[in-house]
Amino acid sequence: MNSYGLNIWSDDNFVIDQDEVLLNYKSKPSLLEITQKIRSNNVRGPILLRFPHLIKKQISKLYNSFNFSIQENNYKGNFRAVFPLKVNQYPFAVQAVTSAGKKFSYGLEAGSKAELILAMSKSTNGSPITVNGFKDKEMITLAFIAKHSGHDITLTIEGLGELKTIIEVAQTSNLKIPNIGLRVRLHATGSGTWAKSAGMDAKFGLTATEILEAVKLLQKAELLSYFTMIHFHIGSQMEDIAPIKRSLREAGNIYAELKVLGATSLNSINIGGGLAVNYEQHSDAKLHNYSIEEFSSSVVFLLGEIMDAKNVKHPDIFTESGRYIVASHAVLITPVLELFTQDYHEDLLNLQEKNPPLIEELNELYTHLAPTNCIEYLHDALDHIESLLTLFDLGYINLQDRSNAEILVHNIIKKSLKLTSKINANELKQLQVNLQERYLINASIFQSLPDYWGLKQHFPVMPIHHHTKKAVRGASIWDITCDSDGEIGFNPEKPLYLHDIDLSKEDYFLGFFNVGAYQEALGMSHNLFTHPNEYTVKISENSFEILNAVESKSTLDILNTIGYESDKLVRKLKTDLNASSFMEEKEKSDTLSKLEIILSQNGYLRTTS
Numbered sequence: 238m239n240s241y242g243l244n245i246w247s248d249d250n251f252v253i254d255q256d257e258v259l260l261n262y263k264s265k266p267s268l269l270e271i272t273q274k275i276r277s278n279n280v281r282g283p284i285l286l287r288f289p290h291l292i293k294k295q296i297s298k299l300y301n302s303f304n305f306s307i308q309e310n311n312y313k314g315n316f317r318a319v320f321p322l323k324v325n326q327y328p329f330a331v332q333a334v335t336s337a338g339k340k341f342s343y344g345l346e347a348g349s350k351a352e353l354i355l356a357m358s359k360s361t362n363g364s365p366i367t368v369n370g371f372k373d374k375e376m377i378t379l380a381f382i383a384k385h386s387g388h389d390i391t392l393t394i395e396g397l398g399e400l401k402t403i404i405e406v407a408q409t410s411n412l413k414i415p416n417i418g419l420r421v422r423l424h425a426t427g428s429g430t431w432a433k434s435a436g437m438d439a440k441f442g443l444t445a446t447e448i449l450e451a452v453k454l455l456q457k458a459e460l461l462s463y464f465t466m467i468h469f470h471i472g473s474q475m476e477d478i479a480p481i482k483r484s485l486r487e488a489g490n491i492y493a494e495l496k497v498l499g500a501t502s503l504n505s506i507n508i509g510g511g512l513a514v515n516y517e518q519h520s521d522a523k524l525h526n527y528s529i530e531e532f533s534s535s536v537v538f539l540l541g542e543i544m545d546a547k548n549v550k551h552p553d554i555f556t557e558s559g560r561y562i563v564a565s566h567a568v569l570i571t572p573v574l575e576l577f578t579q580d581y582h583e584d585l586l587n588l589q590e591k592n593p594p595l596i597e598e599l600n601e602l603y604t605h606l607a608p609t610n611c612i613e614y615l616h617d618a619l620d621h622i623e624s625l626l627t628l629f630d631l632g633y634i635n636l637q638d639r640s641n642a643e644i645l646v647h648n649i650i651k652k653s654l655k656l657t658s659k660i661n662a663n664e665l666k667q668l669q670v671n672l673q674e675r676y677l678i679n680a681s682i683f684q685s686l687p688d689y690w691g692l693k694q695h696f697p698v699m700p701i702h703h704h705t706k707k708a709v710r711g712a713s714i715w716d717i718t719c720d721s722d723g724e725i726g727f728n729p730e731k732p733l734y735l736h737d738i739d740l741s742k743e744d745y746f747l748g749f750f751n752v753g754a755y756q757e758a759l760g761m762s763h764n765l766f767t768h769p770n771e772y773t774v775k776i777s778e779n780s781f782e783i784l785n786a787v788e789s790k791s792t793l794d795i796l797n798t799i800g801y802e803s804d805k806l807v808r809k810l811k812t813d814l815n816a817s818s819f820m821e822e823k824e825k826s827d828t829l830s831k832l833e834i835i836l837s838q839n840g841y842l843r844t845t846s
């Protein structure tokens with residue numbers, strides 16, 4: 238049976254048991270069970286499920302791994318970490334992060350004013366806040382206010398201009414002064430799609446000359462004692478461990494040099510984020526080449542070695558990995574609305590008394606298809622369809638003939654593939670492309686998987702049920718936006734096979750996995766589809782609970798969000814309807830109520846699934 242690469246991407250979080258996909262945790266509820274429970278309340282369209290136990294698992298793995306490496310290497314500094322809010326700022330994701338992180342004093346990282354406000358209000362006592370990204374005087378003042386309110390906050394400066402503003406605020410206000418970090422510009426570069434965060438041409442960070450200048454400025458302003466951290470971040474989804482090691486050597490030496498130069502309060506090195514997640518579901522796919530254990534042990538060992546060589550006290554190690562913490566916690570469940578090539582079903586064949594000779598011949602081929610002749614017959618059929626389509630264009634055969642021809646050829650290809658395994662590999666790929674089934678999902682790729690649209694980032698996908706049956710249809714997935722980019726095409730190199738389902742008789746749900754990092758805030762309201770309904774699922778020993786339901790925006794609300802006055806819109810619709818002279822009063826009021834219901838629901842389709 239097809240396991241959809243579960244062993245590659247799921248980290249044992251999910252298992253297939255008989256027909257269904259289960260959460261591999263405590264009472265092991267199935268995704269279908271959870272989905273059906275939610276849908277029993279008349280919920281339609283896509284749903285986003287959050288599993289807080291998976292966030293807890295990742296936070297524990299991160300801390301346990303680093304703490305173990307620290308012990309192993311007799312390292313003298315502590316391990317500390319913050320969650321970068323930009324990876325997922327949604328309330329119930331953040332709540333899961335802060336509550337699971339409490340016992341480790343796991344902190345938050347902010348990159349904008351809104352995120353800083355969030356960090357200030359959601360930080361648990363004693364946990365660190367770090368602030369990255371470009372900052373103006375207002376944002377710097379906010380950080381001073383955070384410090385004054387008792388937070389352990391470090392402002393990481395990206396350029397000398399920011400440092401000058403910090404000095405100015407420190408000299409002109411009575412607020413407490415936050416810790417100061419310097420982001421260093423490394424010449425070692427990262428790897429992977431996002432490798433633009435480091436290197437001499439990077440967007441962020443101070444050069445060696447600027448670092449020396451910064452220390453002088455701090456000294457002169459008598460603020461050097463607030464300088465506690467150096468920071469770097471080489472990019473997201475690091476595939477290779479080598480660049481991070483090179484960066485660590487460079488940053489470690491900068492740290493040691495600064496200590497020697499008299500930065501006495503300097504006590505932390507922040508190595509940024511970038512820990513990779515497995516999104517692949519085919520066995521020959523390239524995966525990142527390190528485990529969390531190898532990662533932590535390399536970081537701890539290297540830093541210890543550099544500091545010992547320069548006789549410098551071991552710094553605390555900070556990390557800011559976000560993708561690694563939250564990617565696995567969210568699963569998008571989408572109903573399938575339609576299988577398009579159901580249109581080629583054999584039952585729909587409607588041969589006439591008398592048919593064009595080529596169609597008669599196709600029918601003969603189909604009827605007599607056998608393992609010994611099927612390759613030859615298949616080639617004949619492919620030849621005939623070309624001729625028949627030309628005959629149609631020239632007006633010699635009618636639409637019914639064309640429909641019959643398409644159905645016959647489709648079924649000849651399908652049956653041949655079952656009858657023989659001897660088709661040449663290249664031809665087979667092409668046939669699978671021709672024969673692919675298009676699955677229409679009740680969701681928007683732009684809203685729920687924007688990195689697929691923007692970066693062709695693959696997300697693991699599989700049906701959440703029907704696993705006792707063989708999946709035989711090469712599948713492409715289409716969303717309900719009317720944009721042709723809203724498609725996950727069939728890739729014969731990494732084929733996705735789904736089930737042949739008669740949707741008039743049964744449901745079919747697809748799950749998209751590892752969608753908990755970046756997708757939600759990046760999701761866009763293309764065609765005005767909104768963030769799907771979301772639910773937090775808390776699993777216990779004997780059952781599960783569905784909590785924190787957040788309904789997606791209604792059709793009126795989404796129009797409001799982009800600046801329309803919904804009252805005005807509704808009034809206009811009602812006035813137009815009332816002015817219509819073809820309706821009885823009763824009919825009018827019924828129609829008005831229907832309109833109101835539609836406006837109050839979200840825009841996803843409410844048909845069958």
Ligand SMILES: *Cc1c(COP(=O)(O)O)cnc(C)c1O
Pocket residue numbers: 321323324369470472473474509510511512557558559560561
């Ligand atoms: C985005 C970002 C992170 C998080 O990166 P992940 O790949 O999600 O771990 C960490 N630090 C900084 C400075 C960032 O910009």
